[in-house]
Amino acid sequence: MERIEDHIPSAIQGDLKAQKALYEGLSPFVLGLCQRYFPQEDEAEDHMIQTMIAFFQKLHTYRGDSPVKFWVRRMAINQCLMTLRKQSAFQQPIKDSYISTDAVNSSHDEAYLLHLVQALPVGFRTVFNLYAIEGFSHAEIAESLGISEGTSKSQLSRARQWLQKALQKSEHSLR
Amino acid sequence: MRKEPKHPVDAVFERALSHRTSPPHTATWEAVRAGQDNPWSSTEEALIKNLKARQASPKPSSWRQIEAQIHPAKRRVLLWYRWTAAASVLLVATLAWWDGHERLDRLPQELSTITGETPSMDLSIRTAEAPLTVEPSSAVIRQDNFEKGLAPHAIGSILLAGQVRGKPLVQWMPIALQEIEEDLQFVAIPEVVKEPRQPLEPRSLKRRGNWLRPTSPWSKAITAYVATQSARAKEGQSLQAPWSNYTIAVEVKVPPKAHSFIQNTLTHP
Numbered sequence: 468m469e470r471i472e473d474h475i476p477s478a479i480q481g482d483l484k485a486q487k488a489l490y491e492g493l494s495p496f497v498l499g500l501c502q503r504y505f506p507q508e509d510e511a512e513d514h515m516i517q518t519m520i521a522f523f524q525k526l527h528t529y530r531g532d533s534p535v536k537f538w539v540r541r542m543a544i545n546q547c548l549m550t551l552r553k554q555s556a557f558q559q560p561i562k563d564s565y566i567s568t569d570a571v572n573s574s575h576d577e578a579y580l581l582h583l584v585q586a587l588p589v590g591f592r593t594v595f596n597l598y599a600i601e602g603f604s605h606a607e608i609a610e611s612l613g614i615s616e617g618t619s620k621s622q623l624s625r626a627r628q629w630l631q632k633a634l635q636k637s638e639h640s641l642r
Numbered sequence: 643m644r645k646e647p648k649h650p651v652d653a654v655f656e657r658a659l660s661h662r663t664s665p666p667h668t669a670t671w672e673a674v675r676a677g678q679d680n681p682w683s684s685t686e687e688a689l690i691k692n693l694k695a696r697q698a699s700p701k702p703s704s705w706r707q708i709e710a711q712i713h714p715a716k717r718r719v720l721l722w723y724r725w726t727a728a729a730s731v732l733l734v735a736t737l738a739w740w741d742g743h744e745r746l747d748r749l750p751q752e753l754s755t756i757t758g759e760t761p762s763m764d765l766s767i768r769t770a771e772a773p774l775t776v777e778p779s780s781a782v783i784r785q786d787n788f789e790k791g792l793a794p795h796a797i798g799s800i801l802l803a804g805q806v807r808g809k810p811l812v813q814w815m816p817i818a819l820q821e822i823e824e825d826l827q828f829v830a831i832p833e834v835v836k837e838p839r840q841p842l843e844p845r846s847l848k849r850r851g852n853w854l855r856p857t858s859p860w861s862k863a864i865t866a867y868v869a870t871q872s873a874r875a876k877e878g879q880s881l882q883a884p885w886s887n888y889t890i891a892v893e894v895k896v897p898p899k900a901h902s903f904i905q906n907t908l909t910h911p
Contacts, residue, residue, distance in 0.1 A: 515700055
């Protein structure tokens with residue numbers, strides 16, 4: 468079976484078909500990732516495009532020691548964090564009153580779960596994504612976002628608390 | 643060490659605040675737990691697993707944006723082709739407009755009308771250069787056209803001046819159909835139209851180009867005639883020749899280039 472990495476040598480040579488094959492193999496994954504950081508569809512799509520452009524521009528530096536999916540994932544995360552840092556999203560104070568569970572609806576499908584994460588305040592959402600889904604440590608998150616480890620832990624904790632509330636609420640509504 | 647007496651103000655604050663307690667923020671305990679190894683609940687694990695596996699389909703236009711960025715040379719070539727194509731279209735349109743005006747200028751400003759009496763029907767062709775006169779050998783109505791139910795404009799029965807390559811030269815079709823010139827126009831206008839005894843409403847004709855307009859008196863006369871003859875044919879009666887009743891004038895606008903062709907093909911019988 469053809470692996471996605473098989474297209475890389477031709478893509479580096481500028482073969483459009485190979486580049487398209489890489490794009491088709493990776494872009495759904497990258498877009499899914501970007502949507503976790505940016506609730507707005509267009510914003511997520513823009514970040515996916517920027518990530519894929521950076522991916523093709525830096526493809527010649529790919530050493531092949533890890534799956535290309537991990538490589539592009541790191542690029543996508545960096546792309547998203549760069550924007551969030553520019554927006555100073557993590558410096559904004561977060562109050563409990565800011566947290567709302569209005570977004571909860573009565574199904575636990577994939578779109579709903581994404582919606583839950585997207586409804587988190589930006590600081591909570593970013594830390595939750597980085598820690599829970601991308602597998603970063605608090606030290607790494609603190610360094611990436613320019614915050615303290617304590618803040619990272621606290622934000623993760625509050626994000627979890629919010630998500631649990633939301634999930635409980637939706638379970639109640641299902642009964 | 644001697645203990646100094648406490649200032650009265652300090653003593654007041656100590657009494658008021660030393661035993662004060664305050665409930666921690668609701669998330670503090672969670673934060674403390676997060677500092678330890680707080681395992682994910684099964685719900686959270688399901689959520690995380692689901693989100694990790696999630697993919698989304700990008701818009702079709704996204705690839706074009708990426709392609710334009712990673713292939714700037716191709717982008718430039720595409721742009722160049724687009725601009726060249728646009729410029730070519732403009733150039734062709736300008737030339738066509740200019741050529742059309744040139745041709746119109748070469749055509750006579752006023753069309754001449756030359757008439758003749760049937761049955762020795764006289765067809766004259768006037769061009770910008772010199773008039774050409776041809777005389778048709780016969781004018782006949784072909785009954786098979788009626789049987790086929792052809793529309794009057796396709797009557798095809800008025801054979802003038804013989805035939806060209808086995809086809810009738812004029813059968814109420816533009817001469818362009820004879821592959822002379824695309825813009826050759828053929829217009830037939832009766833000078834005198836005698837009304838039939840029982841006037842018949844003309845049938846509607848599909849307009850084909852700018853020739854044989856059904857609103858022209860000639861077309862009306864032909865339509866009425868064909869209707870009459872069709873009725874006669876259905877009743878098994880013989881057809882009547884129209885030519886004794888009509889005087890026909892024919893105008894033909896011919897570009898100079900077609901002049902010699904017509905001169906050679908429209909021969910006297």
